Amino acid sequence: MGNEIILDKGAFRRKVEQLSNIPTLPGLLEKFTRMVKDPDTSMSALGKELSKDQVLTSKLLKLVNSSFYGFPGRISTVTHALVLLGQNALEGLIISSSIFENLSPDAYPLWRHSIAVSLASRAIASELSLADVEEFAVAGLLHDIGKVILHLEVPQEYQTVIDHAYRTKQHIWQAERELLGFDHANIALWLSKTWTLPTKLAIPIAYHHMPGTPTEERIHVAVVAMADMFVRGLGCGAEDDLPLEVPEPIIEKQVPLTLEQIHKIIEKIEPEIHNLNRLVPEDIG
């Protein structure tokens, strides 16, 4: 059977850039990025302005205080969240809170996988004593955002891709390239331009399957790629349950974990991931 491209790439890209199925996102994000980039806006002024948006505030506080995401607990104001997590991480959280709430139940495994990769990214970054650990956690949370967009915007076509991947024993990203002409990382690149995402989030999201490609933010890419591998190794790969590949040498070079460190990380994340199995997005915001 020959495989024909099942989606018009140009039309889909335009659709992604408009994101008609995620109505709350563009306005909120635009407001946030405009304020963040304004040098006259102080952290507390930014927090105050964001707090005026009650939907955003309640969503963000519910999310950062949910123990399952593992962010530092007891955060009571948006300003406090900004100080603790940093602007980059908070920008990523605004995106995740809008995107994930729109998922249909058949995409819940992908949502669980995303949280698991977030937990693993944080655990790896902490173990390596890297700075701004929460940025790694949020990059992990958003690493498969392109798949989420495919679920939301073209569910039928994406189901065809998933079925094809299962049938041909390929990774999802390989089936995406074959049937769509692009993969979920391409979508992340388009979105990162539309949303002007910080590079520490945009690059790991776009290159976690090709960690040797980018020349900047390599440690972020390597940590997220390794976190993805750990989570798949623990059996939480969402649609992707193929044997693990030998990681690209750049990952091992950037993140040279010892056996003891791997043991410690797995010991920490395995029970957390196990407990995600029966959760649904409504449980944690």
Added chain:
Amino acid sequence: MVKAIALTDAEVGMTLSRGVTDDKGMTLCSEGTPLTERLINLLKQREINTIYIESGETMTEEEYVAAKEKIEKRFAAASDSNSLLGKFKITMLERLENMKG
């Protein structure tokens, strides 16, 4: 068999099979401690998500073999035990042995 459970599933009378430490590494209670309502509430307050208990179940030989096969299949590419993938596989196999007891 040692089993990880969510704290929300913890019940009075269960016994901790591993000690519980908080984020900063401080020990909150040690291995062998029986769970009381007060202790469960204390762990909730300290934002502990997961605890290990002795489930009383034993892993059958079939379950062990199936779990081991799954790991071997998932880590088929891990030929070098000093590589990242090799070390990850060793960790997974060790954990399986510990679970079996």
